[in-house]
Amino acid sequence: MSTLFQKYGGFGTISKIVMDFYDRLLDSEIAGPFFDDIAMPRLIDHQTKFIAQVMGGPAAYSNEVLRRVHAPYSIDRQAFNEVAGILNATLQDHGVEAEDIGFIMAEIEARSPFVISTS
Template sequence: MEKTLYDQVGGFVKVRKIILEFYNRVLDEDELIPYFKTVDMERQIDHQTKFISMLLGGPASFTDKHLEHVHNGMSIQNDHFDLVKDILEETLEDFDFIEEHIDILTGEFEKRRNLIVSQ
């Protein structure tokens, strides 16, 4: 049986470490901070760990409807989405993800742009 990408990269523990570092970087960006002023970051990190785990083929699941609902009304713009995507890519590179795996993950993230960015 072939391992999922989730298993190949180290499972939940590794994904959680990546997400912790990812949010350290996100919160260093002045233009992104306003989105997180009232956010319970521990809960956010938990949700994002599950979301990224799902994108990697792990056990967690988030529906597109859920993603759209939680981002509705946040006025997220394309340039903010792009910045977050770039930070994710840089974080994955720093955790020694191979280019193919980065492309898969950021591609899955990109597929959900229309659910996250305000129209």
């Protein structure tokens, strides 16, 4: 049994997916503005580790840390869904299998209580 992280080629492939993901996020009218003032290289590095984590690779973000970093942004359900939807489409376009995307999206959804801070 290998992890999804290994199956899809480790950090090399994951980095490509994350770069594409962030290009799409910045183009989004709903999600883009949240990232206006953030240094992208830093965020891409963090997001790479996060995606690797939900795919079974090495990295660690506790729910408490996720809550703390997102709390200042007043993220609502609509913005969360936009980001999740863009990730889903990006994974599809990089050839990640539907079953694996289902697993990853469930992991993302499980973090929603720690990312969403406003209704």
